[in-house]
Amino acid sequence: MADTRYTKDHEWVRLDEDGVATVGITQHAQEALGDIVFVELPEVDRELEEGEACAVVESVKAASDVYAPIAGRIVAVNEAIVEEPGLVNRESMDEGWFFKLEVADPDAFEALLDEDAYTAFLETL
């Protein structure tokens, strides 16, 4: 399986060999949100800066932004989680992915947190 990286905003990122990154929210994020009832995704072809708010996830209680972990162009979005937002709760780390980015600079991926660093970060919260 491809290497998974993380952000302090609780997104996960997986980079495939073609330079396309799949982005979702972490297990910790879906647990903290609780029952997810609404997801809004960016439009395909949208160019994103690193850290740009580009999706929204809402639970019964709260609304949160999802940010682009690295700069790039949206090449696909997961309509399944729009139809069935609860999929993000059940499968946050795979089937519940949010969008795919054609990454501008693959080195930016390497600069994200690895699993150990993210786990250590969670312990500081």
Added chain:
Amino acid sequence: MTTVIGLDEPPAELRTTPLDALHRAHSARMVPFAGYSMPVQYAPGILAESRQCRERAALFDVSHMGQAWLIAAPGAPAAALERLVPGDIQGLKPWRQRYTLLLNEAGGIRDDLMVANASDDGSRLLLVVNASRKQDDFDHIAAALPPGIALEPLEDRALLAVQGPQAAAVLGRLAPQAAALRFMAVAALTIEGAEIIVSRSGYTGEDGFEISVPAAQAEAFAARLLEAPEMAPAGLGARDALRLEAGLCLYGNDIDELTTPVEAGLTWTIGKRRRRDWDFPGAVAIRDQLDNGPHRLRVGLRPEGRAPARAATQIAAADGTDAGSVTSGGFSPSLEAPIAMGYVRRDLATDGTAVLLLVRGRQLPASVVPMPFVPHRYLS
């Protein structure tokens, strides 16, 4: 990912309720609320807990709310309280309760509360007020009392709510007399050694009970209720979703010192005698609004699509003019759709009126709709 609407900042020191250990044993997620550490949800989550309450029975800990006795010679507590509220408290029969409002001199709502005539002779009222307002309420009431009437906050009692279509069956196994109560009736009972005060009432739109239990016996009492196969604990998240579905106001969101009972659609809380005598705080302003119509009214809102419109969302009329704002909004577990309530200009307050909700820079179409969103199923 950053939560932009969510939990309160934790204050320095949180109080706990007598059911704190029980919550933790049931894997509750505890959050700060009105100075207390309270369960926002348990492992099943807000959607499942809401359905539990609508379909079977749910147990809520609402011990953070303020309970107090108002005690004096027969009849005196009701007359004293009427100086602060528009309800007919003197007309409250023994062992009956009523929803009423503490008003300010402008007719604004200081708090909403339940008042029970918990005596045979009118010598004792039981007040239940909002957690966030209890100190302010008790100070306000105490300052207005004539000599000889005492306000005695009940710091050593838990308050449990048992709500849902199976609530009476579950409580009835422990307390048959409670299951025989009519809607908004009150009783003082000794159950399993605990001296409880129970009312047939609630904040979910379902049949159910609110039960005041001595703190020392509260955990055992709650545990007994949770032994019932129909019963499961539900947190404040489900409670908020359920009360919104039932069209019930949350103090601080939907009503506050700047809203009047007329604007809030709570004119029914003004007693007939009180409307003849106009002898309650803010009566002049409220009478003017009743005669001439308020500028704005509380309404239900159904957004089209799936995006929830949260509190503080601006509302625009179809012509783009400012219409008001959302005061409570979220996702209805029962309807599986977004619902909201808010205040709109009077000319837009008719059911079926099309409005626009300004969510994240976009205009989402919505309709003004009647409340409750989910029909009440109180015992009739």
